[in-house]
Amino acid sequence: MKAVRVLEYGWQLVFDEVPTPTIAADEVLVKVTSTAVNHVDLVKASGVARQVLPIDLPWIPGHEFSGVVDQIGSDVAGYAPRDAVFGATSGMGSYTEYVAVKAAVIARKPSNLSFEEAASVPVASQTAWHGIFTHGHLEKGQTILIHGGAGAVGAYAVQLASHAGANVIATASGDDEAYLKSIGASLVIDYREAKFERVLREKVDVVFDLVGGDTQKRSFLVLKEGGYLVSAVQPVSQEEATKHHVSGTMMKLAPSGDVLGRIARLLEEGTVRPDVATVYPLEEVAQAWKDIAENLPGAHGLSPRAPGAARTQSHGKIVLRVASREHDVRTRAHELYLARGAQPGRELEDWLQAARELTPNRERIDSKASTTS
Ligand SMILES: NC(=O)c1ccc[n+]([C@@H]2O[C@H](COP(=O)([O-])OP(=O)(O)OC[C@H]3O[C@@H](n4cnc5c(N)ncnc54)[C@H](OP(=O)(O)O)[C@@H]3O)[C@@H](O)[C@H]2O)c1
Numbered sequence: 028m029k030a031v032r033v034l035e036y037g038w039q040l041v042f043d044e045v046p047t048p049t050i051a052a053d054e055v056l057v058k059v060t061s062t063a064v065n066h067v068d069l070v071k072a073s074g075v076a077r078q079v080l081p082i083d084l085p086w087i088p089g090h091e092f093s094g095v096v097d098q099i100g101s102d103v104a105g106y107a108p109r110d111a112v113f114g115a116t117s118g119m120g121s122y123t124e125y126v127a128v129k130a131a132v133i134a135r136k137p138s139n140l141s142f143e144e145a146a147s148v149p150v151a152s153q154t155a156w157h158g159i160f161t162h163g164h165l166e167k168g169q170t171i172l173i174h175g176g177a178g179a180v181g182a183y184a185v186q187l188a189s190h191a192g193a194n195v196i197a198t199a200s201g202d203d204e205a206y207l208k209s210i211g212a213s214l215v216i217d218y219r220e221a222k223f224e225r226v227l228r229e230k231v232d233v234v235f236d237l238v239g240g241d242t243q244k245r246s247f248l249v250l251k252e253g254g255y256l257v258s259a260v261q262p263v264s265q266e267e268a269t270k271h272h273v274s275g276t277m278m279k280l281a282p283s284g285d286v287l288g289r290i291a292r293l294l295e296e297g298t299v300r301p302d303v304a305t306v307y308p309l310e311e312v313a314q315a316w317k318d319i320a321e322n323l324p325g326a327h328g329l330s331p332r333a334p335g336a337a338r339t340q341s342h343g344k345i346v347l348r349v350a351s352r353e354h355d356v357r358t359r360a361h362e363l364y365l366a367r368g369a370q371p372g373r374e375l376e377d378w379l380q381a382a383r384e385l386t387p388n389r390e391r392i393d394s395k396a397s398t399t400s
Pocket residue numbers: 065066067150151154174175176177178179180181198199200218237238242258259260278279280322323324335338342343
């Protein structure tokens with residue numbers, strides 16, 4: 028199978044033929060339709076954080092995917108070949124045609140999402156879920172301050188916290204104020220214009236930190252006693268936490284099919300929305316990485332963009348399309364056809380109808396077949 032690999036530390040990406048993975052008894056083999064780019068892909072490849080984020084070279088990047096189940100391990104129940112699924116990886120990278128993944132960390136793809144949208148969800152949404160609920164213990168009626176609210180993780184945190192009945196305050200660029208208010212923030216503080224600790228009138232119960240550095244340090248000033256400071260970016264000073272009588276945790280995503288399934292239901296009912304900025308074919312992965320690098324916060328030490336300088340891309344994830352668009356449409360048509368229930372004797376017609384509804388006019392894949400049916 029084809030895969031993108033990093034052969035030595037750096038951002039040089041090569042296309043290689045590699046063996047299709049075999050699966051363990053508790054795994055499924057997924058034919059990947061789309062994957063998405065995360066900062067951590069670039070950080071790991073660069074080697075700057077090799078002490079804490081080691082990789083074995085050559086390395087296939089990628090931590091999330093959407094696709095179709097191809098094979099199931101002997102101990103796997105609940106999935107069958109052709110099921111449309113999505114998830115964060117549990118070992119191997121996802122910039123590839125097939126991924127072997129533990130069945131316990133995947134979930135069924137929400138039927139209202141395209142494969143491209145679905146691939147953008149698993150890492151950011153689960154990081155947000157665990158950050159605010161598992162580690163932040165956020166409850167209805169509490170106030171949460173989310174730093175980096177318009178980013179991939181932040182936007183899920185805003186939506187999930189708001190859905191849980193919390194009062195949501197976010198820091199972000201001023202340009203993102205309307206977007207953040209539309210997804211549930213009650214107050215947006217422009218981090219380029221104001222210091223959040225000077226704007227906030229009352230202390231908050233939870234801070235979810237997606238920025239780090241000085242932003243994290245100043246967060247102790249706005250937390251109530253007994254509150255939680257959760258960072259997805261860097262360790263939290265335990266000395267400062269004790270001094271301010273709060274809990275401080277740095278979290279690391281532990282993917283869970285159960286949590287992703289709950290997020291899938293929120294996506295299906297429209298409570299939570301995905302945000303895809305750009306879709307590139309896998310062959311253009313180098314450009315996708317360039318886009319991400321330009322938007323990495325300067326704190327990573329990798330970015331050509333200084334902290335606070337204007338970004339080149341608005342909010343939203345960058346997705347890589349691995350399978351052809353035709354494969355995507357055919358698979359979604361099959362899902363829609365199954366969801367509606369096949370009417371005996373009308374299978375082909377129903378399938379084609381589903382495909383027609385999902386395919387823009389110029390891309391119709393069934394024009395030949397439909398004239399003969
Ligand atoms: N620990 C884990 O398991 C885990 C999992 C996923 C992600 N992460 C980490 O979480 C961080 C966020 O990830 P992401 O995918 O959401 O990144 P992202 O999409 O690039 O979002 C980062 C956001 O932070 C904003 N920002 C930058 N400086 C800020 C500041 N001083 N105050 C407030 N907002 C600021 C940016 O706005 P502008 O572009 O307008 O500056 C951008 O909207 C990354 O460092 C990532 O590596 C950790």
